[in-house]
Amino acid sequence: MSVQVLKIGDLSKATTTKVETIRYYENIGLLPAPSRTTGNYRSYAPEHLARLSFIRRARELGFTLDQVRNLLDLSDEKQRSCESVDAIAREHLRQVDRKISDLKALRAELDSVINQCSCGTIADCRIIDALAPAL
Structure with a gap:
């Protein structure tokens, strides 16, 4: 064979x-x-x-390369408890949840800025104003 x-x-x-x-x-x-x-x-x-x-x-x-390395190392130990694998996955889930929360806040802010736009001239554009640094 x-x-x-x-x-x-x-x-x-x-x-x-x-x-x-x-x-x-x-x-x-x-x-x-x-x-x-x-x-x-x-x-x-x-x-x-x-x-x-x-x-x-x-x-x-979305697992990082370090997380993948750890998961691969753990996957080679078939008789070991999977608590460590669970811990890695749970930490990754917490990171995903944080990113989702950050994206929701970002979306709300963008929505607010866009809704302030009256589609007048660039000089009056609320979107440009929101992006410009305050000096």
């Missing part, structure tokens, strides 16, 4: 990850360096595909 190997372009397509990003993840240690063919091409195994898919999904959910 042969193990399926992938070239970097195949791995890129399979995970919709840019080749440069794959190399970056290798350089920072998130993705282990693959073996090399006799022609010195990278040769990725199914484990690389699974790990990169994990990284991509975690990044899509």
Whole structure:
């Protein structure tokens, strides 16, 4: 039984990850360096595909690279309690909630500024006034 190997372009397509990003993840240690063919091409195994898919999904959910690294380290310890994973996810959720709150406040402020605009001249524009620094 042969193990399926992938070239970097195949791995890129399979995970919709840019080749440069794959190399970056290798350089920072998130993705282990693959073996090399006799022609010195990278040769990725199914484990690389699974790990990169994990990284991509975690990044899509907004986890930082450090959080992804921690989650990957924890995922290798199958018998360990998942409390640490839960703590990372809960902290990330708190960060997401803070960002949502900040965006809601930003939206309200923009809405207020826009509603003050009478669509007169630029000289009377409330939006421009709100953006200009007070001297």
